[in-house]
Amino acid sequence: MKRRSFLAGAGTAALAAASMPAPAIAQGASRQLKMVTTWPKNYPxxxxxxxxxxxxxxxxxxxKIDIKVFAAGELVPALESFDAVSSGAADIYHGAEYYWQGKSKAYNFFTAVPYGMTANEINGWIxxxxxxxxxxxxxxxxxxxxxxxxxxxxxxxxWYRNEINSLDDLKGLKIRMPGLGGEVMRRLGAAAVTLPGPDIFPALQNRTIDAAEWVAPWNDMAFGFYRIAKFYYWPGFHEPGSSLAAGFNLKVWESFTPQQQAVVRAACAAENDYTLAEYTHHNGRALKTLVEQHGVQMRKFPADVLAGFKKASREVLEDAAASDPVTAEIYASFREALEIxxxxTRIGDEGFVEARRN
Incomplete structure (x- = not known):
């Protein structure tokens, strides 16, 4: 959502609030809510x-709505955020929906799936x-x-300790990669695990894992992975545009006034837009620093490895869709939107970038 539409949404909510009688909850004291996250405290x-x-x-x-944010582990462990909000022990979570794939495979499609949607495309679908x-x-x-x-x-x-020169190099590789991307790695012989952010560096350092995927240059540099693993691999096949979510306890959401619900929608949409711009800006700067100051070696996966990722990704997505009717319905909608x-994207974004480069 662009800034103009964000401000328009906020203005509409304010106008509605001014023209309607204020309910008791809006007239009274501030309402205190708890947000739990899957992220380290103050993590960039x-x-x-x-x-x-x-x-x-x-x-x-x-x-009128005052939210106290609890980082991963402060109130509940990172990967228990969903259950805390579902049960009412917390009011809101901020995290990645694919962390909840144990509840339903369908949750993967609302963060990112291998060879799936870019950030612009998933915004369009949602x-x-x-x-x-x-x-x-x-x-x-x-x-x-x-x-x-x-x-x-x-x-x-x-990040990989050793170079990946063929599909055989993935066999037995211990890697941190969540979601369906991790399942692709398992199909190709790797041992993929899901770890919350703060646990990744110690696992690399102690050789519990051989490689780790986290986010992109800005966040990866903040965790210092370059101090242990010097090979940084691209392109990313597993998360082409990773959408993160705010999940509200349904009873809490339904207790909000219409004006407050409009505010929450506008605030989430504004943050979605702002954060993508933030990552676009900082990733370029961080990549330059990693290569020029920390000696990171960028490596592109060989063609046979990329082909293996694509074949396994297709199988993993089809198997996920077959797991239950709800996931099948969501996958069908996702595929239709992606095909549209x-x-x-190819003739628009890719076409322009290619022309600019040449």
Missing amino acids: GLGTSAERLATRIHEMTEG YHGGGQQLWDNLAKGFNIKPFMAANTGVQLSG SEEW
Whole structure:
């Protein structure tokens, strides 16, 4: 969402609030809510996005909704954030939906899937292609109302102690890679695990894992992976545009006034847009620093490895779709939206970038 539409949404909410009788909850004292996250405290981009969202909502409601943010491990462990909000132990989570694939494989499609949608494409599907309604229907079964609330853009394939010269080099490789990307790695013989962010560096350092995918240059540099693994691989096949979510306990969401719900929608959309711009800016700077100051060696996967990723990705997505009717319905919608947008992406974005480069 562009700044103009964000301000228009906020202005509409304010106008409506001024023209309608204020309900008791809006007239009284500030309402205190708890947000749990899957991110380290004050972590650049991810952690600060959660804090910014809380601040946006506080300011736009003139303090009537006051959100205290708890980083991973402060109130609950990172990967227990979903359950905390579902049960009502917390009010909101900020995290990546593919962390919840144990609840339903369908959750992967609302973060990123291998060879899936770019950030612009997933925004199109969620906002205009029916994705939000499908997501709402899925999350309602877990007592949650979800929103896109950040996007890190395209991610790289991660940090490796040793070079990957063929598919054989993936066999037995211990790698941190969550979601369906991790399943692709397993299909190709690697041992993929899901670890929350703070646990990745120690696992690399202790050789519990041989390689790790996290986000992209800005966040990866902050964790210092370059101090252990010097080979940084691209392109990222597993997360072409990673959407992050704010999930509200459904009863909490339904207790908001219409004006407050409008504010939350606008705040999440604004943060989604802002964070993508933030990552676009900082990743370029961080990549230059990693290569020029820290001696990181950028490596492109060989053609046979990329072909192996693509074949395995197709199988993994089809198997996920076959896991249950809800996932099948969401996958069908996702595929339809991707097929509609990918040709425009090719001749629009890719065509321009190629022309600019040449």
